Amino acid sequence: MVRQCLDRWQRVDVLANNAAMRNYTAAAEVAPDEWQAMVAVNLVGMSNYCKEALPALRQSGKGSVVNVSSCYAVTGRKGMALYDATKAAQLAFTRSLAFEEAPLWMASDEASFITGTTLLVDGGLHIM
Secondary structure: HHHHHHHOOOOEEEEOOOOOOOOOOOOHOHHHHHHHHHHHHHHHHHHHHHHHHHHHHHHOOOOEEEEOOOOOHHHOOOOOOOHHHHHHHHHHHHHHHHHHHOOOOOOOOOHOOOOOOOOOOOHHHHHO
């Protein structure tokens, strides 16, 4: 994906990670292979995109990473432990990556002071 962007536009300015996998198994019934599949998509997949895009983002001089998690990363639900846990892990990964790559983050000059934080854009769902 990064190579295709570089071939077409000669630069990468923004990486937006928004892919996800869901699983509706109760926490007490989850099999190890279900955990591995969920972590592979929701956490390892996101981190792989970041790793591959970082060199091009750094080179652009204005690179930004926007990792889209879920409002359920900060609140739990019945039957969604795998999904919610991996989305919470995405928040932790994003904070660590922001610390390592601080002059990135968010996709505009106006948001240049926002880095390594969780912005809850959920219409108030997290307080219900």
